[in-house]
Amino acid sequence: MRIALDAMGGDHAPHAPISGALLALSELGPAHSIQLVGSTELITAHLDELWRGEFAPLRGEQERVTVVEAPEMIEMGDKPLAAIRSKPRSSMVVGLKLQSAGDSDAFVSAGNTGAQMAASTVLLRLHAGLSRPAISTLLPTVREPMVLVDSGANVDSSPEELCQFARLGSVYAEDILGRTNPSVALLNIGEEEEKGSAVVKKAYEMLRQSDLNFQGNIEGRDIVSGGSNRGPVDVLVCDGFVGNVLLKFYESVAALMSTLMVREGLDRSRVANALRGFDYSDYGGAPLLGVRGVSIISHGSSSPRAIKNAILVAQRAVESRMNEHIGRRLQAAESEIA
Amino acid sequence: MRIALDAMGGDHAPHAPISGALLALSELGPAHSIQLVGSTELITAHLDELWRGEFAPLRGEQERVTVVEAPEMIEMGDKPLAAIRSKPRSSMVVGLKLQSAGDSDAFVSAGNTGAQMAASTVLLRLHAGLSRPAISTLLPTVREPMVLVDSGANVDSSPEELCQFARLGSVYAEDILGRTNPSVALLNIGEEEEKGSAVVKKAYEMLRQSDLNFQGNIEGRDIVSGGSNRGPVDVLVCDGFVGNVLLKFYESVAALMSTLMVREGLDRSRVANALRGFDYSDYGGAPLLGVRGVSIISHGSSSPRAIKNAILVAQRAVESRMNEHIGRRLQAAESEIA
Numbered sequence: 001m002r003i004a005l006d007a008m009g010g011d012h013a014p015h016a017p018i019s020g021a022l023l024a025l026s027e028l029g030p031a032h033s034i035q036l037v038g039s040t041e042l043i044t045a046h047l048d049e050l051w052r053g054e055f056a057p058l059r060g061e062q063e064r065v066t067v068v069e070a071p072e073m074i075e076m077g078d079k080p081l082a083a084i085r086s087k088p089r090s091s092m093v094v095g096l097k098l099q100s101a102g103d104s105d106a107f108v109s110a111g112n113t114g115a116q117m118a119a120s121t122v123l124l125r126l127h128a129g130l131s132r133p134a135i136s137t138l139l140p141t142v143r144e145p146m147v148l149v150d151s152g153a154n155v156d157s158s159p160e161e162l163c164q165f166a167r168l169g170s171v172y173a174e175d176i177l178g179r180t181n182p183s184v185a186l187l188n189i190g191e192e193e194e195k196g197s198a199v200v201k202k203a204y205e206m207l208r209q210s211d212l213n214f215q216g217n218i219e220g221r222d223i224v225s226g227g228s229n230r231g232p233v234d235v236l237v238c239d240g241f242v243g244n245v246l247l248k249f250y251e252s253v254a255a256l257m258s259t260l261m262v263r264e265g266l267d268r269s270r271v272a273n274a275l276r277g278f279d280y281s282d283y284g285g286a287p288l289l290g291v292r293g294v295s296i297i298s299h300g301s302s303s304p305r306a307i308k309n310a311i312l313v314a315q316r317a318v319e320s321r322m323n324e325h326i327g328r329r330l331q332a333a334e335s336e337i338a
Numbered sequence: 339m340r341i342a343l344d345a346m347g348g349d350h351a352p353h354a355p356i357s358g359a360l361l362a363l364s365e366l367g368p369a370h371s372i373q374l375v376g377s378t379e380l381i382t383a384h385l386d387e388l389w390r391g392e393f394a395p396l397r398g399e400q401e402r403v404t405v406v407e408a409p410e411m412i413e414m415g416d417k418p419l420a421a422i423r424s425k426p427r428s429s430m431v432v433g434l435k436l437q438s439a440g441d442s443d444a445f446v447s448a449g450n451t452g453a454q455m456a457a458s459t460v461l462l463r464l465h466a467g468l469s470r471p472a473i474s475t476l477l478p479t480v481r482e483p484m485v486l487v488d489s490g491a492n493v494d495s496s497p498e499e500l501c502q503f504a505r506l507g508s509v510y511a512e513d514i515l516g517r518t519n520p521s522v523a524l525l526n527i528g529e530e531e532e533k534g535s536a537v538v539k540k541a542y543e544m545l546r547q548s549d550l551n552f553q554g555n556i557e558g559r560d561i562v563s564g565g566s567n568r569g570p571v572d573v574l575v576c577d578g579f580v581g582n583v584l585l586k587f588y589e590s591v592a593a594l595m596s597t598l599m600v601r602e603g604l605d606r607s608r609v610a611n612a613l614r615g616f617d618y619s620d621y622g623g624a625p626l627l628g629v630r631g632v633s634i635i636s637h638g639s640s641s642p643r644a645i646k647n648a649i650l651v652a653q654r655a656v657e658s659r660m661n662e663h664i665g666r667r668l669q670a671a672e673s674e675i676a
Contacts, residue, residue: 142594152527155527155535155536155538156535187583189490189493189578189582189583196493196579197493197494197579198493198494200493200579219582219583219586220582220583220584220585220586220587220590221586221587221589221590222590223587223590224587224590224594225594238583240527241527241534241535241538241580242579242580242583244527244557244558245525245527245557245558245576245580245583245584246558246583246584246587248557248558248559249559249561249562249587249588250558250587250591251559252558252559252560252561252562252563253562253588253591253592254591254595256480256563257592257595257613260612260613260615261599261604261612263612264609264611264612265608266599266604266605266608266609266612267604270602270603271599271602271604273602274595274598274599274601274602274604275595275598277598
């Protein structure tokens with residue numbers, strides 16, 4: 001398996017992606033290689049340093065890391081569609097083209113998320129029946145993490161789109177997290193069937209009639225407990241507007257709590273230990289679901305460890321044939337309706 | 339000033355409301371009285387016990403507490419509109435009727451929020467130009483608390499309604515929190531003007547052209563820090579769907595963090611101290627904005643302290659003439675448009 005990594009993407013590029021790639025080498029196993037995409041000059045200089053220093057013990061694995069030239073770079077502030085058109089030699093576009101040409105099996109980036117979505121949609125294309133891809137992120141809970149779909153790729157989603165998110169999220173939960181018959185819940189302002197916006201009420205009805213393991217509505221307060229009194233939830237479905245607000249808020253509130261505890265004089269390492277389940281670098285990457293291929297979105301502030309974990313998510317996505325399963329699941333739903 | 343309190347509302351009724359009322363007595367000052375609305379028999383028995391025990395030192399103030407008979411009770415699971423119609427002698431309806439009849443200045447309840455909204459709308463009526471009231475809640479931040487409007491009274495809000503929320507929240511921030519020229523922000527998935535759903539984009543445009551102190555968009559991650567790099571935010575505007583999910587999530591996540599810290603063996607009282615800004619009982623009550631009167635919504639799980647604080651919010655709302663100011667602000671906006 002060949003995993004392409006955007007060496008220029010993220011707040012700490014190229015250091016974090018390149019170090020993350022080398023960290024992933026031992027965990028990936030000998031049959032797998034990494035393609036570092038970006039400025040050859042910059043990447044090579046960094047690699048040389050890392051092979052001589054921190055990663056010297058892994059020097060025998062050097063041939064599993066290749067460099068793919070991409071002289072352009074999409075900046076965080078660039079407009080997605082304009083950027084992928086005006087920068088065809090950017091690490092984002094070149095990295096994804098490797099996959100569409102059959103020269104790579106997955107792509108990972110901590111760069112401009114909008115550009116990654118746009119480039120993945122254009123270059124890998126979407127499964128039949130989808131109008132847009134969705135981002136699935138893991139939310140920490142007191143139980144196992146919950147899959148949040150959509151966490152920001154879409155706003156103004158239709159009831160049909162919310163049902164697609166449920167299907168995409170279910171395959172993710174099965175293939176990447178190993179959940180059996182994943183339970184799906186709809187994020188709402190009350191547990192009762194008649195609650196919520198017009199779109200959410202209609203989605204409830206459609207999900208209830210679907211072949212998914214639908215558990216009904218859950219509220220904001222049920223997220224950290226991992227479900228409601230009706231049982232654990234594997235997949236939480238919502239429009240990307242709500243999902244994005246919630247995700248960004250969750251990330252910030254854990255950091256705030258930690259700051260407040262340490263400021264109160266509590267022991268930093270024990271506070272960190274208490275909050276270890278809330279470390280986003282554990283989860284690494286959020287797959288962009290719905291594209292015909294594997295495109296993993298990493299947080300802009302990703303550390304080497306977060307990048308390594310994103311690469312491992314990419315590996316699981318390829319090995320489990322998630323993409324193929326998504327295609328099949330969507331097709332089954334289509335024929336059910338027809 | 340006479341403040342009516344729903345003695346039957348909330349998970350810990352009648353104990354919490356009645357104790358909260360007595361706690362409020364000293365802070366309210368001698369000119370103000372409390373009307374306990376509910377089953378006279380139940381309330382009197384409770385009061386007798388409290389005057390003989392915990393509140394014996396305050397027995398000289400007994401005449402500032404009156405009891406208003408309301409033999410019926412709206413349950414938490416009752417359907418709002420049906421309940422206020424079928425239970426005209428409930429504590430909720432009787433308490434609000436005192437105000438519409440001019441026999442009371444404010445109403446506080448920890449009971450069924452939907453029923454309180456419906457009964458307040460029907461009995462107190464709305465200011466001209468409004469189609470529904472909005473709930474404003476305080477969100478703890480590392481700076482001062484932020485006013486969230488709407489936190490659950492409305493779903494599928496129009497751009498015009500989001501602008502009304504901004505107006506209502508601004509008066510609240512001025513009158514109850516004492517903020518000068520309160521800054522308003524729109525909750526969105528990015529800071530840029532062109533971000534968000536169709537409704538939010540239109541609301542951005544309308545807020546920009548309004549007389550409000552509009553600061554633009556803020557993201558989920560900016561809430562706990564109390565604003566973005568453009569400065570502090572006093573009023574955060576969003577649809578009630580997003581607001582409700584966010585609020586319930588926020589309440590639950592602080593409790594979770596505390597549990598995790600204590601489980602890790604960290605000192606319970608220091609953890610509580612670090613999180614003291616996140617104690618919702620400090621904030622007490624959320625005014626239902628837009629009705630021609632004062633109706634304060636308390637959390638169903640309110641403690642006596644939370645009820646006391648809700649009563650103090652009611653007092654500030656009456657003293658500052660918030661209701662009158664809201665009417666004037668809405669009228670000014672109407673004539674600006676016309």
